[in-house]
Amino acid sequence: MRPKLLAFLLALLPLLPLFAQSDNIVKNQGIISPVHQANTGKIAFTATEIPVTQIKEQDFLRSFELTNKTSLYINVFMDNSMTNYLHQLAPALAADSLVKKGNYQFALLIDGRPVYQSNLLPGAPQAKAQDTATTISKPLIDNQRQWALWSQSFWERFMNNGGDAALTEGKHLLRMEIRPYINIDGNIKVGGLIAAGELPLLVRRKPAVDLAKVRLNPITPYNGLVPSTEKFNSNKIKALKAYVEDGAFRKINGVVVLSNGKLLVEEYFNGESRATLHDPRSVGKTFTGSITGIAIQEGYLKNEQQTLREFYDLRAYANYTAIKEEVAIKDLLTMSAVFDGNDADYNSPGNEENMYPTDNWVKFALDLPVNTTMPKGQWHYFTAGVVVLGDILNKRVPGGLEKYADEKLFKPLGITHYKWQYTPQQVPNTAGGLQLTALDFAKYGQLYKNGGKWNGNQIIPAAWVSQTFTRHKSLPDRSNEYYGYLFWNKTYTVAGKSYEAFYCTGNGGNKIFVFKDQPWVVVITASAYGASYAHPQADKMMQEYILPALID
The missing domain is CATH 3.40.710.10 (DD-peptidase/beta-lactamase superfamily)
Structure with missing residues (x-):
């Protein structure tokens, strides 16, 4: 091949991804740095957090000692954004539909053996990042800051599903692979490899204890x-x-x-x-049960069989049904009320995470519909029900719940150093968080x-x-x-x-x-x-x- 022609073709190589992306559904951020250009399709690991625009080749780990105190970050360099990868899998769908049905599929292999694979739920990263981002820079392990990010959650699921057993003391090879996936009516379609990377590990997680x-x-x-x-x-x-x-x-x-x-x-x-x-956190719920027992003993409540109709006009709340009238204090104490609230189910209307942003947590709970599909009396973790119980106590005991708890429980135990959290109505928060x-x-x-x-x-x-x-x-x-x-x-x-x-x-x-x-x-x-x-x-x-x- 002639030297001039060869030079021309080489000059075109960096532009090939742009030609390949001509059918993109959204505009991505493109290649953002020379390091990105040189490592497209690769996952690089670092021991500290480095902004992806500032990262250098010499920052990439060639090997890594994995202990209980080390942190590990991934830096993923892609030639397109997730929304566009999903568009290739489902070209008939609009961009906002794609990010609701698909995401990254992460896989981790140890010593060449697949250990854990996870299809990340849609929603993280956020849609804007899915549309534009051609890089990912996130911690798998961050021992300095509180666990919070989806990437850390993925690593913990890996550790709980074979990773802990696979990472025995000694040398190992960690490999990560990323692909796009989309779920359309229960049918999951997985795309080709987006990026991959390997890191030799020396695992030293077992402390040498003298x-x-x-x-x-x-x-x-x-x-x-x-x-x-x-x-x-x-x-x-x-x-x-x-x-x-x-x-x-x-x-x-x-x-x-x-x-x-x-x-x-x-x-x-x-x-x-x-x-x-x-x-x-929820250890504080249990103190509500203690105060309930004391209040019954002193006659401020009749017994745990008292029902909500004795405390609230339930017709004034949404989703009224006579079944709500029969919910007893005991149902709140045993987490078995008929309300459609389950903190273990992210999609449950009564999940506690839906309650906290509202301006009245008791109203939130009493507005909930009943769950007609759950067997009557079945246990389900229902934080909002304990908030209702706290509200009942606050209305019935003399001086309100905070004063009553101090006089009847904390002072007799010699507990003077404690701190409540409060509901938006400034009632002690019986959902949890009572600090001792x-x-x-x-x-x-x-x-x-x-x-x-x-x-x-x-x-x-x-x-x-x-x-x-x-x-x-x-x-x-x-x-x-x-x-x-x-x-x-x-x-x-x-x-x-x-x-x-x-x-x-x-x-x-x-x-x-x-x-x-x-x-x-x-x-x-x-x-x-x-x-x-x-x-x-x-x-x-x-x-x-x-x-x-x-x-x-």
Whole structure:
């Protein structure tokens, strides 16, 4: 070939993607940098966040040591935008329809073996980015900032679906592949490879723990709690502490163990201390059940069989039906009201995320339609129902809910350092978020362990504690797990023996465990809000470290 002709053809190469995109449905941002041009169709990995317009070839990782504290970012260089890729799969659809039916398909392979593939749900990234973006720069792992992005969610799903088992200690090869997919009436069509990249890994996630160098926090008295002299397997707690500090257990803030009402273990992490007010999210719901029991005992409510028609003119709310009239306080306590609200279902009209932007949360709940397809009395997690219960209490107890809770629950427990969140009507938010210290959460758990007594005083009626710790509802899709009055119930098995606990739980991995046939109360405070690993991580801590330490 003649040199001049060859030079001409080479000069045309950068323009070929533009010719190939002549049938695009939307205008994309094009090739944005020389690095983008040189790496089109590739995924590059970096250890820190670098704006894609500033990234250089020397920033790309050639190998990577994966520990519990390292972060990992992807930088994807494409020759088109997602909307245009989807247009190639479904040319008859309009642009705004394409991004509602399709997205990226991400796949991760370890050592050449496919481990996890995920079709990202439409909606993230947002439609504008889908239309224009020809690059992606996102974290797979970000240990410095709170878990929040779709890319981090994808990595967590990978870890929970084979990734954790595949990434054993030692050398591995990580490969990522990205394709477009579209779902039309249940038929999924996947396009060709958009971009791919590989990264040799040296996995070192298992901490090297020298137990001789780990020191447990010395136990000192706290208001209402004295140190325990009971023996336990301190090496198990030391190992747990080392794993939290190394990041093997993430965003754990505190671990407190009471045995026979005395303080046995007290450890804090990530800047918290025994003075820190911690947000336990839905753990706060359970306090609503406590106040309800006290209010019934004192005659401000008749009993938990009282129905909503005694508190509200339901005809004044949307979607009226006589069935709503029969919803009882007990239905709210057991998460089994007939309202069409399910926090586990993103598309449920009564999902709590639909409630928070409104200016009246009680109206939001009472306006909801009933769910006519769900079996009557079936358990479904319904935060808005607990808000209604809080509103009922606020109207019926003297001085309102906040004053009543302080006088009847917090002061008798010696709890003076706490913080409510509030509804738009400035009523204490019984959906969650009631902040206490870890030790005061432990005292609350011990109150239930004592059958409602504290320092010889019957704060919560013993019969109410018994009803609370009753398996009123079985949890759908969970084996041997139940729900009481705003308490959960499960059984751990360690060394062939069963250990049943009623417990409060909240987003982020927050827990208060009250063991039924053992003298233990265990509190875990955590801030892994929104992270899929949060609750499994707390279970692993309990199963492999805390319970074995107490049993020994």
